[in-house]
Amino acid sequence: MVVLSSTLVWALQSISGGKGFSLVIAVAILVGFALLARRVVRYIRHAAAPMGELIEASARVEAGQLGTQVSEQGPRETRTLARAFNAMSRRLSETENARRQLLADVSHELRTPLTVIQGNVEGMLDGLYPADRTHLERLLAETNQLERLIEDLRTLSLAEAGAMALALQPTDLGALAVDVVAGFESQADGAEIRLLVDAPTNLPELELDPLRVRQVIGNLVSNALRHTPRGGRVAVSVTNAEGGQLLTVLDTGTGMEPADVSRAFDRFWRSADSPGAGLGLAIVRDLVAAHGGEVEIRSVPGGGTTALCHFPHPA
Numbered sequence: 001m002v003v004l005s006s007t008l009v010w011a012l013q014s015i016s017g018g019k020g021f022s023l024v025i026a027v028a029i030l031v032g033f034a035l036l037a038r039r040v041v042r043y044i045r046h047a048a049a050p051m052g053e054l055i056e057a058s059a060r061v062e063a064g065q066l067g068t069q070v071s072e073q074g075p076r077e078t079r080t081l082a083r084a085f086n087a088m089s090r091r092l093s094e095t096e097n098a099r100r101q102l103l104a105d106v107s108h109e110l111r112t113p114l115t116v117i118q119g120n121v122e123g124m125l126d127g128l129y130p131a132d133r134t135h136l137e138r139l140l141a142e143t144n145q146l147e148r149l150i151e152d153l154r155t156l157s158l159a160e161a162g163a164m165a166l167a168l169q170p171t172d173l174g175a176l177a178v179d180v181v182a183g184f185e186s187q188a189d190g191a192e193i194r195l196l197v198d199a200p201t202n203l204p205e206l207e208l209d210p211l212r213v214r215q216v217i218g219n220l221v222s223n224a225l226r227h228t229p230r231g232g233r234v235a236v237s238v239t240n241a242e243g244g245q246l247l248t249v250l251d252t253g254t255g256m257e258p259a260d261v262s263r264a265f266d267r268f269w270r271s272a273d274s275p276g277a278g279l280g281l282a283i284v285r286d287l288v289a290a291h292g293g294e295v296e297i298r299s300v301p302g303g304g305t306t307a308l309c310h311f312p313h314p315a
Contacts, residue, residue, distance in 0.1 A: 050074035067093030113142035159286035174199030224251035
């Protein structure tokens with residue numbers, strides 16, 4: 001700045017031939033440049049301080065301190081970067097917590113059927129239990145539970161990796177819903193819950209993977225029955241909708257808090273009173289999305305829950 005100001009003073013003196021150019025003007029120019037230099041330095045410091053904080057916070061995240069936050073200050077670009085960093089750090093922390101919770105949930109879910117299987121097999125070998133139909137059916141039920149959990153984890157991993165392969169074919173969504181719901185009638189009767197299905201027979205066929213859509217309907221109906229008290233009702237319907245067809249599963253259960261609704265499809269998340277590993281609705285979302293559709297949950301505390309799955313017509 002000193003060199004620039006001196007050069008400017010010399011240039012002005014040369015242009016004016018030294019006439020009328022006083023020392024006061026030269027000093028004023030020097031002071032102006034000094035003030036400008038001060039503002040530039042302050043701006044650089046103002047911009048550099050948040051960047052230094054971001055660099056230090058990035059090092060803490062790299063060291064494993066997930067969730068580290070920085071203050072959003074400085075120029076607009078720096079504030080935008082700080083907000084993005086904070087969001088990323090929070091997401092990393094939430095993902096890590098979800099991963100740990102998943103390991104705990106999966107360990108628990110695996111341990112329970114394995115304990116039952118081990119106990120029954122040891123009892124049979126020791127002669128405490130007969131190897132009759134009752135005990136073998138119990139072993140089969142626990143084995144099926146293990147198989148479902150492993151298949152759920154596999155489905156999620158395929159969807160997350162974008163490797164979900166669909167065997168699409170012309171499918172009557174209504175007939176498929178009727179068939180799946182029929183498999184839950186004994187469970188509903190045992191819980192004294194009315195299980196209804198409304199699916200017109202004149203709906204056009206959609207390009208669907210019947211096996212995957214069965215899984216969607218089964219997860220939704222199973223979830224609805226689990227959260228519906230005795231004397232309640234679960235209704236499944238298939239209707240025409242704009243650009244496709246709408247699968248609706250409604251229950252008269254306990255309902256959900258708004259915060260729970262917003263996280264219902266998060267992987268590995270579940271409400272406090274919900275059993276399982278919290279994979280069912282996440283699988284529903286991923287499978288419907290794989291068909292080009294969308295899922296929505298509507299619920300209020302004490303007012304039941306409605307799940308809506310929109311399957312589009314083929315392009």
